[in-house]
Amino acid sequence: MDSDPVAVHGITERPRLACYLLIGHGDVITRNGMNQSSNYLRSLDSIETVEMARLVDLIISDAIEAGASDIHAEPWEDSLLVRIRLNGVLQELLRLPADLMEKVSGRLKVMANLVSYEMDRPQEGHAQTGSEMGGVELRMSFFPVIRGNHQGGVLRGEKIVIRIFDPKRRSFNLDHLGFESSTLVTMKHLLSKPSGMILLTGPTGSGKTTAIYAALTHLVEKHGSAISLSTVEDPVEYNLPMISQAQIHHAKDFTYPVALRSLMRQDPQVIMVGEIRDAETANIAVQAGLTGHLVISTIHSGSTAGVFARMINMKIEPFLLASSIIGVLGLRLIRTTCPYCAQPYQPEASYMKLISEGLLEEASLRHGGGCEHCVMTGFSGRVSVTEMLEVDEAVREAIMEKLPTRKLQEVAIGRGMKTLWQAGMERVIQGETPLEEIIRSIPSDR
Ligand SMILES: [Zn+2]
Incomplete structure (x- = not known):
């Protein structure tokens, strides 16, 4: 993949948001053009205004459209790295601010009827997407991890893996x-x-x-x-x-x-x-x-x-x-x-x-x-x-x-x-x- 994120997306021409910096350089380009999830983040005036349900839906939809088998979300230092597995190989989809970790996790747990505030024990569940996303089955696994940040602190986080089962594929x-x-x-x-x-x-x-x-x-x-x-x-x-x-x-x-x-x-x-x-x-x-x-x-x-x-x-x-x-x-x-x-x-x-x-x-x-x-x-x-x-x-x-x-x-x-x-x-x-x-x-x- 291209090593220069700015050139790939032409972001320098219209810098609007701090969250641009957090959009991964390995962005997978879906068949309809750009990622819907990164497009959505770019359209925001501030990361505080993100609608979590919408963002999570778009990440799932990006993964399904690209034909991915899994979504991985895990905290890496100060960001939450979102990757998808395409033809067996992990590729970066997005980088989100680490502050969104709990919200992303909480939203997914709500979808899977799990205890959304619990982050310190493994949890497993599943959910089905709506018909607009093909009624695909999502098997979710949450696993507590420790992450360090740039200030040398240690914080709690979770590694989230979602397996995508698409009957049509x-x-x-x-x-x-x-x-x-x-x-x-x-x-x-x-x-x-x-x-x-x-x-x-x-x-x-x-x-x-x-x-x-x-x-x-x-x-x-x-x-x-x-x-x-x-x-x-x-x-x-x-x-x-x-x-x-x-x-x-x-x-x-x-x-x-x-x-x-x-x-x-x-x-x-x-x-x-x-x-x-x-x-x-x-x-x-x-x-x-x-x-x-x-x-x-x-x-x-x-x-x-x-x-x-x-x-x-x-x-x-x-x-x-x-x-x-x-x-x-x-x-x-x-x-x-x-x-x-x-x-x-x-x-x-x-x-x-x-x-x-x-x-x-x-x-x-x-x-x-x-x-x-x-x-x-x-x-x-x-x-x-x-x-x-x-x-x-x-x-x-x-x-x-x-x-x-x-x-x-x-x-x-x-x-x-x-x-x-x-x-x-x-x-x-x-x-x-x-x-x-x-x-x-x-x-x-x-
Ligand atoms: Zn080709």
Whole structure:
């Protein structure tokens, strides 16, 4: 982004307000031009006359229009920094005077029916925007923090994060996630099996939930009312048609194991478990996969092949794993280059070394220069890069022998698995995304 805030907005030509200085230099330009929230602040004669409900609405509206997934508001020294997450990366939207901290927080808490004067304990709530803002769901989280000011004092503040769930922006179609075609074919093949376990793995924000909902939607489209699908989730992020979704409730002891055990008596064919994070859940899920159910779940693991070691650490016998798990899908989300401003470019030499010579010959390296279509980011949207580990006879043997993760990965590669890094590099060679994006988001194979 431009380093000179004044030049960006031409503010010097008509200085009216002290609050101009607080408008961030990283302003995101929305598709209709400037931020509505900073325009509003500029229109004021004094910061004292700000209508808090209006300002908060405009910040939310700016974020929704830019296509952001989250809003972050946190005190930084003498200002309240408001950022939005666009295509996975935080960008500055506004800087407000720190004095507005409590008012912004109070307004949001009123929207979410929370105790508005309490700032010294974490609070969570949700609110829905009006239809003029698309009826979008906002999940708010307030977390008490300490902040210092320029005078060396220490004040109380809050970090506020709002997740934006826009039902219209979500597509749960396996064909539209950007999966490599070989992954798509294998995934559909695995989903056609009557039993076994499919696990998805990747860090938070790698597209696991979207992929798992797309897999369930695929099954509903294929089988209609002839199939019984149930989920146990924490939280249920979207309501899917024709699927029974259950929400975990820890305070009422409705935990994953309790829910799953009960669900087994509900004659399900397909069971989706939001996340396997303890031995008990892992055990029931593995048993379900062995007894005629198709189980789909996610698990945290450093790598796709590492899922087996993680499950063995949860005291699952390797022979049970080998017969239950039919495939593991590793996922990452990468930003794709904006088609309107894509142009050839030369990454820096140290990065270029990461591309093998053979590939370099056919490479058409491109990145986005930034234009109005991509709100000057050079990127438009995100797609999944995948690593599909299908469990065949050779992999099954490797699991039963408890081979270390690295060795197990080698066996899978020998059976045709393309690693995340290889898949990412192919996107670079095809000019779909710049090299830097893959380096940023995918661990190297070396
Ligand atoms: Zn562009």
